[in-house]
Amino acid sequence: MTAEQTAVPIVAQSRPDNRRRAWSMTGLVVFLYIINYADKAVLGIIAQPMARELGLTSAQIGMVGSLFFLTFTIGGFFAGPLNKYLTLRWALLILAAAWSVVMLPLLISASLVTLIVGRMLLGLAEGPSSALMHTATYSWHPPNKRGLPGAFLMASGSIAKILLAPVLTFITINYGWRTTVAVLTVLGVTWMVCWLIGWTEGPYTGKAPKAEAGDADDAVASVPWRKILLSRTFVSCGALTIVVYGLSTVVLTWLPSYFERGLGYSALQAGSMLAIPAIVTLILLITSGFVTDRLMGRGASSRTVRIIVPCIGVLVCGIVLAALPLVDVPMLAVIALSIGYGAASMAFPLINAAISELCPPQQTAGTMGAFLATMAIGGLIAPYATGVIIDNAATPTAGYTLVFQVIGILAAIAAVAALLLANPDRDRRAILG
Template sequence: MATANFSVDRADAGAAQDSPTTTTRAWGMTGLVLFLYVVNYADKAVLGIVAQPLAHDLGLDHAQIGLVGSLFFVTFTVGGFLAGPLARYLTLRWALLALAAAWSLVMLPLVIAASLTVLIVSRMLLGLAEGPGSALMHTATYSWHPPAKRGLPSALLLGSASIAKIALAPILTFVTIQFGWRAAIVALSGLGMVWVVCWLIGWKDGPFTGKAVETVAVATSSDGVSALAHTELSVPWRRIFLSRTFVSIAVLAMVMYALTTVVLTWLPSYFEQGLGYTRLQAGSMFAAPSIVALFLMVTSGSVTDQLIQRGATSRLVRVIVPCTGVLLCGAVLAALPLIEIPVLAVVVLSIGYGCGMIALPLVSAAISELCPPQQTAGTMGVFMALAAIGGLVAPYATGVIVDNAATAGDGYALTFQGIGILGALAAILVLVFANPERDRELIRTKA
């Protein structure tokens, strides 16, 4: 079988992207997506913030709260596989608007009729609606940035989780203490609807979507043959999903996502029950690991983008660099059970979490390199869904470990230690098998 010409002539698009007006607009559009990601992660994080008062009102134990957290990620994983179909049948504008509206509404029944059943159903519906969101938000962001410049946008996008915890967690904690956990949920619902209005007014698709690339190619060509030469043909999905880069990075992402879900579900409880801080202190300190993570993600994203533009390989900056961070994360978290000073435990956890989190934006950018533009949403959807598998087990397992540990603090520390060790093993797997440049060529040229 003859090899098709998969090269993409993006010189015009690249030149336009480098103009001051287009660059400003690109970052303006990126800001809208970042706003949505903040809302998205605040919806995830609110369970951790209200976990203790909610458990008190409903009479729940640690395992039940952990089960709620894990069930969220069951439907979140299923929803991730819907990103491709949504991108195929809807524009990014309407797909993300529909998802955000759903996020704002599905938790409200809990405010009216609080019970364990309603909590589980509402969180599972939230997970189903949020599942496609990560992939579509990445696709929307990538539509305004060429592949060589996606490290920083990816870092900012995933760093929005940190922004949510830095900016909103203390506010939501205060609202919960002063007005109750129901008020915190209503406030988040209102914030989601504010974003819907901003999105309707401001969003436009960028020049690096699959549809945009095809439109440019047809517009600049006088016949069908030369138009085909300017566009990338779709490749069989199995080539992408069975590549060594995709499989090994997906395993690493599962472990790092497990760490993220444990932090989202249990970190305030760890600070309160395990380290002895007050509820207000615990909610405010929820942001501590996120501050470290945000700084390291933005720094690594910016630096690695510059390295790629200067000729560094994708394997170096989007495989070796993030894996080094995860190895440091594993070493630091492995020592957590040995630390008895609360302040030092917070510092160690923050450093370990921050080092591990630099991996997610960089490996996400590596995954986006494997596929043609029109398959980005589907590829990222499956990748995010597989990563979310880590969230299926980790919150519930943490609750069980805490319930059976000598003390709550011991249970939380052992959980973080175990995730750190698994992360280090996964990083070694990626270092051995992942090579984006090699697998990108194999995917496009394999007979």
């Protein structure tokens, strides 16, 4: 019997081991995503003490947040080239090393200029990493089983808020914001050691031999990028995630400040209360990922599972946020915002999985990089616009609630548009046909 004849049985026999290996590798990527998210979120945690020390206005803090997402968007387009010329192992290691050190000059010379430069370099280094982390995770999971691992990736933000945000807030209050920045560098270096020791690439990358992957789609030839990027699914889902990502960046940059200045909680309470929306989001992300993967396994269409479900979540978010100005009890406002944010966050893993279906495996990193860079446009606008609105509002509370109301209305409109236009199954056939 030839090696070619025995290849498939060997894969089949080792499948349980492969699944355990797949989830251990997914856990390693989730660890990185937690650190990645903490690096993004730290500006919101240190914003108020840094603003008091450096004399920064809300508009300036918002500008720093938006400039981060400017370079983050630009960096996203480098995901494809990095994946082409480097292995996932070395590409992510280099990026993690870069974002672990770029904020360190701020510890020596704290100023608005140093803050801007550091956050822009951080955005540039983190830009390609999200697409590459999705590609690394997807390399261990076939297309019809990517909802749950994608949910764990996106749940990393919630895990960071639940586990790290209270700790980083405590460190900031008791030891200063500079210590918080240094702690994140140590976490980055720790992950790099774990990555070098533990990571191996999975079979669903488009680079592996067909027999190893066991997936006929691996033999599909590359297609013109315009067919992917101009498809109705890509465009409408891109518009939807721009709005949802805008909400996420407002939460990253401004939520602790909203809890403190807008709702009257103490600084320690405000930082710790990031765990409330994080817990809601974590529950909804994991539940939706598990349920939708089961539905896909039972024959449900990708449109039903990865378009209709997240669009309903974003629509719920839009309704809740649009009604937020009517809520005048602080804790009810926290709960309403948590439900709205959690419902919208379900969109990220499900729609990311839908977008990954549009292309051949070897074009996954480039497609995800372009999609995530498009999504990050929301981050270019939302943090700075929020700061301007707060500075010009009658009260901080009025400014924050107006921002959330506007985002809610835009989210509802984008959800309806995606419901009408997006269909991954239809567009995949058109693209590969």
